[in-house]
Amino acid sequence: MTAAFDLSITDRLLSTTRAVRRRLDLKRPVERAVLLDCIRLSQQAPTASNTQRWHWVVVDDPEKRQVLATLYRELSAGLPSARAEFAKDLQTNRVYDSAEWLGENLHRVPVQVIPCIDEQPWGIDTRATAATVYGSILPAVWSFQLALRSRGLGSAFTTLHLYREEEVAKLLGIPDGFLQVALLPVAYTVGVDFKPAQRPPPETVTSWNAWQD
Secondary structure, three states, rough: OOOOOOOOHHHHHHOOOOOOOOOOOOOOOOOOHHHHHHHHHHHHOOOHEEEEEEEEEEEOOHHHHHHHHHHHHHHHHHHHHHHHHHOOOOOHHHHHHHHHHHHHHHOOOOEEEEEEEEEOOOOOOOHHHHHHHOOOOOOHHHHHHHHHOOOOOOOOEEEEEHHHHHHHHHHHHOOEEEEEOEEEEEEOOOOOOOOOOOOHHHHHHHOOOOOOO
């Protein structure tokens, strides 16, 4: 049987959709039609009980982007201490470099996207319901990011702003009961030649039939 997709293209998309920060093009505007196209594709992602209770808040207003960026920058002040604890190799240090850069430059990124989900049908009171809620929005977020990559745009999944979630909800008019799951800076990328990251062989993180160290 012939594969339904060109695996070389599909595998390249899946293995090179990076968390992009420093290589975001801060000068090129992002068209709303492109963002809506990517959101349209994200709507095909699976959800619990076919509920589809997601909502996307796309922020391209410069003043609101500035407020969000200021809040994010205040929170990112703690990154150096986190780096000291977790950055033990060159690749991880580069990640912290780019994360700190984003904290200083988020206001210049043309679009900030906050995916949300209505958690009211479930509530997050157990691990099972938490998995249900997040499992009904994170696949859509990843589809959105893949769609961006295929169109020459980049993004990064960030969560720092959630420490001030109530302030963000007030700024953007997000109703009670809707859970913010991330803030994604979105822009065209400077170049498209992203490469797969270094990862251990799959055999080292896979167990068959029972847990094996």
